[in-house]
Amino acid sequence: MKFSDIKYERVSYEDVNFQFLGLIEKIRQSDDFTEILKFINELNRIRNHVETMKEYASIRYSIDTTDELFCEENNYWDEYDPYFKKLDNIFYKALLEKNIEKELVAEFGKQFYSIIELKAKSFSESIVDLLQIENLLMSEYTKLLSSAKIEFDGRVCNLSDLAPYIGSSDREVRVRAIKLHTEFFEKNEESFDLIFDKLVKIRHEMANKLGYDNFIELGYMRMLRTDYSTKNIEGLRKFVTEKYVPLANEIYLEQAKRINSEKFDYYDEGVHFSDGNAKLIGDGKYIISMGAKMYSELSPEASEFYTYLVNNELFDVKPRPNKAMGGYCTLLPEFKDPFIFGNFNGTVDDIDVLTHEVGHALQMYLSRDIDMPEIAFPTLDSCEIHSMSMEFFTYPWMNLFFGEDEEKYKKYHYDSALKFIPYGTLVDHFQHIIYENPSLSPSERKSIWRELEKKYLPHRDYSDLAFLKNGGYWYRQGHIFKDPFYYIDYVLAQLCALQFYELSKLDYDNAWKKYINICKVGGKYSFLDIVKIAGLENPLNYENNFK
Template sequence: MIHKKTRKYIPADLEIKWENLEPVYNELVDRPINSVEELEQWLRDRSELEAALEEDFAWRYIRMTCDTTSEELLQNFQYFATEIEPKTAPYSNKLNEKLVNSEFVNDLDDDKYFIYLRGVRKALELFREENIPLQTEIQIEQQKYQGITGSMSVHIGDKEFTLEQASALLKGTDRVLRQEAWEKITARRLQDKGKLDELFDHLRSLRHKVALNAGFENFRDYMFQALGRFDYTPQDCYEFHAAIETEIVPILREQAEKRKEALGLETLKPWDVDVDTSGKAPLKPFKDGDDLIEKSIQCFSNINRYLGERLEIMKDNGLFDVESRKGKAPGGYNYPLAETGAPFIFMNSANTFRDLTTMVHEGGHAVHTFLTADLELNDFKHCPSEVAELASMSMELISMDNWTVYFDNDKDMKRARRDQLIDVLKTLPWVAVVDQFQHWIYTNPDHTAEQRREAWIQIYEPFGAGFVDWSEHPDAEANLWQKQLHIFEVPFYYIEYGMAQLGAIAVWKNYKENPEKGLQQYLDALKLGYTKTIREIYETAGIKFDFSASYVKELAEFVRSEMEKL
């Protein structure tokens, strides 16, 4: 069993209520600092308080997403968003000011604190008192997405399915059943398109106000600063989109043509993209959620005993909720528990191959959480998404040779690996579309819902539009963006998946060439947390932080060559 780290500053039994927190914040604000040693102790004490708050918030979020029907769990989450965060925000700003104005700040080890201090100065630059109530409202409003989508279900035959469970039928060989499942899923989503449009319009308006208050023309430019994107610009993102369109889309179009030919179809419909072209039944890598966890522990152990032990610790401590059920929020995540030093994995398994890849993806995040657990300051663990997603996406590929624990014959292994490599390439155009769409949304803040749908189609089509015929389902195509949780809940967190996907291919390439060295470089990079720049972390992993057309082409050709071997 694992337990929270022993507290040295705040009381072990501190209940997270504002009347208990305010004296602690006041002590940190008022404490005299007379040496660099006292400043570092002050930083450690502040870090301990922030870790306690983070873990408390984590559990409120986890419990709410595990059961979106519970009013009590929703209120517990909203209490933190409305009563704790708005009151801690001004204090955090005061503490940042105290730090940067300290006469000893320049005596701190630059190699150790450079990244941290850079982030503190950026937070000070962006802080506006008038944005606190807006950010509270945004926090509450965006959770409504999960309430709306978590309640969606469909009836097929005499059974009720969550949308994740129904999506598993899209892999079946019965085309009539696939079409029925797709049409019912789509109709159910479209049933709430008005609600989701209304919710998003409100979120967009609130976010735009935040940006204006902070002195920016639009929310896109504000978020590039707020997310700490010190290493690239919006223009770099557009060039990355173009590289994906040029280098990846043709490969996927070629694959779509092969799919159409193999299935004997004149055109591919949206319900034809997930079925295996050999005519075989969908892969079944595990029986149920418990089996998925056990097999994943074995898979990780076969790569490296340390990796398997991390998942075993999580299982022993009840840190998984993996099976899909009605009332559970959609999607999947790995949520770090700042004081415990372990994470919680949440997902919606419907016993499909996709669930296997979700598990190893979130398992990569989990390993990252453990590797950074003992870094001195809580902020040192707050990795940018370009690094966090490198951890997870690399694990998807590194683990492939050990998928024998899920499949008992070589043919299924080859199918699974080939499907995974196609998915790796398919990730990139979708990332480009979602990212470019968000650039459009927030640089055109006065758009209507109809204009938004038109913009989505204009952006989606050049990237292949899923390489299917949407002519009979224009509404479904125009509203596909509503499936993407990130657009509602974590705006602009998406291009990182593309950058990390390239990095993951490069990590895997190194691993294939020298497994021991490749794995060690990957783990060494993750151990850094966010104590180095993104570029330095990638270099520690033995790869480049590069998304130029030439690099995209090089790595795409490597994936294509690996696919041909299968």
């Protein structure tokens, strides 16, 4: 179905509650697993409709955060989503209490059973009011970010629009752009601090109500981690500081020499070549059009999927005022359609949307035959393998987008992939400290961020940007506010994506075949099992992975 043909209707919680509880009672009363499966399928039909309407409203709100109708609907879902989660939780507990683990594992796999156990442990009716407040605060953050209206060179820019100027080869231009970008966060410092402080305290209170010492254990459960723990991540952190931080430093030094910068500082980090960054040879329409050529040549699956995506309007990447920042891919499960949201800004970031988010979307498309919502797509650590690997698999077609600058783009992208690993680890380390110490003041949090920057990004020199020197950089990192403990998933996935790149250089077709295999299994397996299916080295086996 075309996105423009979707008819939105607010889902009545009372109606769903009545249908849901009736079917759950039937599950409780039945001793026939075939019959139980029938009731589960009926529940999934209801759940998919609810999720589709919620995601549609969220997409429309992201497209325009001032749209009155979808502001109202976003508020509705902020308030009622925890109640729908309560119904899901009743469903999970009904299955767990039935003593049918063997049958459920045979039907849906071990990962499904592990997921419903974690979801049952991470929710209680006693935290519904706290989840509502958490939702409202996250929406407040989204709205605050999208409210930026910055005058630059005769135009009114949002934060995303400033990206081309921040990467300008003219230092004066990028200094002005970075100062204005930073000024937005500095002017709103009190608001960002207040939102985050409330989020930290709300999440800590949730954890305490569920019987946990702090939010870290609950956060890991909400991320549905079944095969690694905080200790594994601590080990990864140590390895990153020993191996990847020095490697990233070498890359930054090389970059400084390449752009002839005697005093390489924050104003220079966005410039990668002395004669300017890789430039796109077409606008947004051209990029989408060339995407069709690229994916048609990549593989039959990719060609069919991309055509479907374009024909059904499952993209919104055009920048506009009041549009939410960033990019994402989500699923409209009733139609089994992925949807890609982004903000094209005329920089290399546009290609990252075309490849990264399309990687997510391809996985969703190829696992459409999986009807159980909990395993239709994998946990986020695995999801990011699909997206980050696609960025590398599309290297052979970069001439379509960059022409003579093709090699520039590939050099920039590969270096950025390696430089990301210390930064991604820093974000995760920061969150662990914050949630271990929920009573820290806003200034203490910023001091901790700055100290961690010195550890993971020792090259960074903020020059005269006092706000960033004082630890204010992290306000822009939406995951810290909205998706706690997600960011290390990007690091783990990047380590897998780099392996796929090495495999593709040896035997492209075989590497692509392995990639398609892990797309098709959806979320039937845990992260480490999916890594095995792909034939990759476990990224938590640090030394082997680094080699």
